[in-house]
Amino acid sequence: MKMTGAKIVIESLHKEGTEVVFGYPGGAIMNVYDEIYKQNHFQHILTRHEQAAIHAADGYARATGKVGVAIVTSGPGFTNAVTGLATAYMDSIPMVVISGQVPTQIIGTDGFQEIDAVGISRPCTKHNYLVKDVKDLPRVFKEAFHIASTGRPGPVHIDIPKDATINEADFVYPKEVYLPTYKPTTKGNKKQLKKALDALKKSKKPLIYIGGGAVLSNCAHEIRELAKRCNIPAVETLMARGVMGHDNPLLFGMLGMHGEYAANMAAYETDLLISLGARFDDRVTGRLDEFAKGAQVIHIDIDPASIDKLVKPDFPIVGDLKNVLESMLEALKEIELIDYTSWVKELTEYQQKEPLRYNESEDGAIKPQWVIEEVGHILGNRAVVSTDVGQHQMWAAQFYPFSYPRQFITSGGLGTMGFGLPAAMGVARGMKDKVSVNFTGDGSILMNIQELLTCTEYELPVINIVLNNNYLGMVRQWQTLFYENRLSETDLSIQPDFTKLVEAFGGRGYKVHTKEDFKIALKDAVESKKVCMIEVIVDRLENVLPMVPNGHALNEMTLLGDE
């Protein structure tokens, strides 16, 4: 059947099971929007900025595990989307982003709203397409969804010139992809696995180091099983929060720059580091030549390029984590391991000696960590927690009791301020039975504040909790610690009235100074089912601790009271 390119776009999304699309129309993409108007396969959510459309699709993808979809127009529409693409790319999030392009005959003439979109998106997407011929559209969509969601996932960008949305072609959606050049390795090498298990047999202090890949591979069950069956302690990266579950006795917390003392000491003392879908990011390892210095390394990852990039593992295994762990658990049935009780005990002692904690403030100001704990206490498993970027992000990672993977939605690799609210919007749309909570700061929230309106329009009850310290807190912390307190451009004393602001956008606002008021506000916010903003005035000079200063080893932590 002949169809216009625009209709083919809609039908292709329908074939891929898309239930929601986030986007913003414009000249070059108008034909597609005209078809969106006529269809009823999926909901379209109009964000108020293209960056937010991408983050919303991203948050939706992170929370649901499905492929997120966003549509933008050419030129500025697309350049606004780039931050969202880069954010998703750094954290390997499966997404398909469609952009309009000027008509093919205009391409290259500096036409109105023209930009070399595929040129710009190349370094921040897993793959991209410029579809000049309408006949290619079904194949490209099939490939795009396949590439986005297989192997190491990532965003795929499809740029479509306006004439290709008008021209007609037969619509036959391919059943299978034909990509002879793209074949991700999913099964781990058995011999390599055996060698790794032999090393495990000899190890006295093995440590499971869990990265974001564990979330993407949906293998939390297998990891918990591995830890439990062998009694091996585990640590999580920021991106892996929730994989082990906060109440798991074998979890020693998050490691890295703001990791827990026990987790960082575990990484320092282990003799066998079992890296599962982690990539040895510099925020995790601290000084690299001191990281897990005495350890052999088993590195399991689906991306061969992640292996050997920073650390040369003794036992590299390329494959999908879930597959490899299944084989590993099978093989472990026949293996006798050393009893690691004393190693676990050693770490437990570290944890008791230096637990995550904070001091109450002398003047009665609310501590930001308390707010996180309190939300965890009240909402716990019911909430899916998003964050922006900064101190509040680290406190959320440290103090929220995460119980399951995909419960914590945060921009890890790129560290994108302005991510939280739109991502939480995507979460609210994708996880209707959960409460979507966004912890944010007084700096971050202003970077995509216009999305409060989108929340109102589409009844997405995101609860934004603004930890207001009137600073760009994380930068202020560094300035205090490493720049002799020269607070260059981080004082945010001049601020809008957040309560009025959210009310202007049709939501509810609360400004709280006391713990009692916060509890009342949170309860009211949850019950209201509206987009809300709870502005909490917190202790201005609170620092995120522990902290491993830049260029130091993980055992050289600044702890509470050391500042």
Next chain:
Amino acid sequence: MNNFNHYYDSEEIRRVVSVIVLNEDNVLSRIVGLFSARGYNIDSLTVAPIPQSEYSRITIVTNGDRRIIDQIVKQLNKLIPVLKVNEHQNMIEKDTVLIKFPIDQDISNIDVIARAYHGSIQNVTEDAIFVSATDSPSRVANFITVMQKFQPLEIVRSGVVAMER
């Protein structure tokens, strides 16, 4: 025991890498963009379609330590249109150079030396003498050095093509 990158051989090496890619829009920019984005070097690059196929061969001469070369191969392999990456160990390499000399230079000497480098005079016009030579890259480099005394007006090198023995 230590697992970290300073344990790699940090000696700079020259490597010739062949990349077999699908002939599609943007494919060359993907390859070149990867090198610039990750800070790798390209000494020379040649591209041509592989006869009777939907693929092209890109031959890249690069340099870096062992870790960088390994990453180049892996990162290239990650690109969707890349079919195969071959880091050549034992190969035949050829480079071609075209040199233009002023007409008043000693044509017979130029001819004799060019022949020693598998080259010859290709063309002579009213103003200039044109010579080409095809040889291994190091010999082509020598040839260019030797030819300096004839005051070349312009020198054009093709870049390396290579084939595994």
